[in-house]
Amino acid sequence: MTIKDAQQLVDQWIKDYGVRYFSELTNMAVLTEEVGELARVIARQYGDQSFKEGESANLGEEMADVLWVLLCLANQTGVDLTEELQKSIEKKTRRDKDRHRNNPKLQKN
Secondary structure (H helix, E strand, O other): OOHHHHHHHHHHHHHHHHOOOOOHHHHHHHHHHHHHHHHHHHHHHOOOOOOOOOOOOOHHHHHHHHHHHHHHHHHHHOOOHHHHHHHHHHHHHHHHOOOOOOOHHHOOO
16 A cells, blocks of 8 residues: 555544545544654653553554554645655655664664
């Protein structure tokens, strides 16, 4: 599935089952909530916190939830994420192509 396919799939789901998109402001709040849920799982799985009784490591599910809301926001604001991601990669390549290689903090020991 491409990013474009994913944007179209989410849009079709909204039309078929979701009635309409939540407002952009509501979706921004939902995105923040979903990122928080992802952060909680990462803190427990890779950090110093432990899972509470009944919690599980649902990392992929939380990442997919973040992506879902991001795709919704892109659709409702007219952003082509494929195009924007390509531009972002090109910008980072121009800006950072040597910076990370020359960073002693990132050098292998």
